[in-house]
Amino acid sequence: QVQLVQSGAEVKKPGASVKVSCKASGYTFTSYDINWVRQATGQGLEWMGWMNPNSGNTGYAQKFQGRVTMTRNTSISTAYMELSSLRSEDTAVYYCASGFTGWFDPWGQGTLVTVSS
Amino acid sequence: QSALTQPASVSGSPGQSITISCTGTSSDVGGYNYVSWYQQHPGKAPKLMIYEVSNRPSGVPDRFSGSKSGNTASLTISGLQAEDEADYYCSSYTSSSTLYVFGTGTKVTVL
Numbered sequence: 001q002v003q004l005v006q007s008g009a010e011v012k013k014p015g016a017s018v019k020v021s022c023k024a025s026g027y028t029f030t031s032y033d034i035n036w037v038r039q040a041t042g043q044g045l046e047w048m049g050w051m052n053p054n055s056g057n058t059g060y061a062q063k064f065q066g067r068v069t070m071t072r073n074t075s076i077s078t079a080y081m082e083l084s085s086l087r088s089e090d091t092a093v094y095y096c097a098s099g100f101t102g103w104f105d106p107w108g109q110g111t112l113v114t115v116s117s
Numbered sequence: 118q119s120a121l122t123q124p125a126s127v128s129g130s131p132g133q134s135i136t137i138s139c140t141g142t143s144s145d146v147g148g149y150n151y152v153s154w155y156q157q158h159p160g161k162a163p164k165l166m167i168y169e170v171s172n173r174p175s176g177v178p179d180r181f182s183g184s185k186s187g188n189t190a191s192l193t194i195s196g197l198q199a200e201d202e203a204d205y206y207c208s209s210y211t212s213s214s215t216l217y218v219f220g221t222g223t224k225v226t227v228l
Contacts, residue, residue, distance in 0.1 A: 035217070037163075037219075044120065044206065044219060044220070044221055044222045045155075045163065045206050045208075045219040045222070046219065047208075047215065047216070047217040047218065047219060050216065050217075059214070059216055060214075061118075061214075061215040061216075062118070062213070062214055062215050063215070095162055095163070097163075101151060101210065102149070102150075102151030102152075102153060102168060102169055102210050103151075103153045103165055103168035103169070104153070104155075104163075104165060104208070105164075105165035105168075105174060106165075107162040107163055107164070108162065109162055110162055
């Protein structure tokens with residue numbers, strides 16, 4: 001079945017970087033965009049950016065410009081999201097989600113990133 | 118890009134119908150037919166329930182329906198069931214470089 005499987009939980013210190021992976025299976029990885037969405041505990045969803053796995057083209061939310069990088073390795077159907085200069089406010093569950101213009105489906109299981117000194 | 122506005126909570130008894138609103142601007146909800154809705158149970162990833170305003174993905178019960186009028190989109194759940202108790206989020210494509218915006222989220226309680 002179509003699914004996205006993400007890497008495990010991370011604990012990072014303020015100022016560090018984190019790289020989360022998202023492995024796709026059950027469909028052609030290059031056929032759909034990969035989006036990244038985060039959710040702080042008890043809070044709503046926040047869109048971070050998208051990547052076209054075929055071309056490698058990316059687009060980032062203004063809030064994360066300069067701090068986020070989305071890449072992929074098509075040989076292993078895996079997308080990556082790296083967030084740098086981490087601060088406590090970046091503590092959240094990070095989701096990858098496949099999709100096309102206007103929708104996100106399916107979603108990965110989420111990766112908890114905790115930023116703490 | 119500000120979050121779309123949803124009511125914080127909506128409740129209903131089993132079998133009733135409820136409607137969740139999602140209000141944006143002409144730069145997002147009102148400008149595109151790319152409104153989608155997601156259901157999220159506690160501790161789980163969101164699940165797509167409606168896309169392109171009113172289309173249901175395969176496997177989503179027809180009790181769920183979507184519509185849009187002007188800058189406001191709506192999700193209606195007819196014949197409310199216990200398993201519908203969850204958080205619901207709308208999302209819209211936008212005209213800004215921040216391509217997508219989510220709603221503030223609505224907690225649906227089945228009484």
